[in-house]
Amino acid sequence: MKYLLKCCNRIVDVDNKPIWCIKCGEHNIDISEVTDKTLLPCPFCGGEAMEEGLNSVALHWYECEDCGASSGSADSLVEARKKWNGRK
Numbered sequence: 001m002k003y004l005l006k007c008c009n010r011i012v013d014v015d016n017k018p019i020w021c022i023k024c025g026e027h028n029i030d031i032s033e034v035t036d037k038t039l040l041p042c043p044f045c046g047g048e049a050m051e052e053g054l055n056s057v058a059l060h061w062y063e064c065e066d067c068g069a070s071s072g073s074a075d076s077l078v079e080a081r082k083k084w085n086g087r088k
């Protein structure tokens with residue numbers, strides 16, 4: 001199972017839900033399970049991704065609110081989200 005550690009916006013792939021963050025040394029951390037519906041924070045600045053798109057030509061992508069990083073575009077939001085989440 002993959003979890004998103006919100007303290008430092010890291011994804012960890014572990015069997016059991018982590019109870020603390022090794023990197024930050026924080027114990028009371030906010031953790032969410034990463035599912036197909038999860039929209040990961042920006043890999044560069046941790047900012048929030050915004051839906052962008054051109055409906056007229058069925059082109060969708062995600063763009064970071066803070067630094068403007070964007071995913072590759074795709075013909076559906078689902079695919080665009082996969083691309084966004086696949087970034088390292």
Ligand SMILES: [Zn+2]
Nearest residue numbers: 007008021024
């Ligand atoms: Zn952390």
Ligand SMILES: [Zn+2]
Nearest residue numbers: 042045064067
């Ligand atoms: Zn960003």
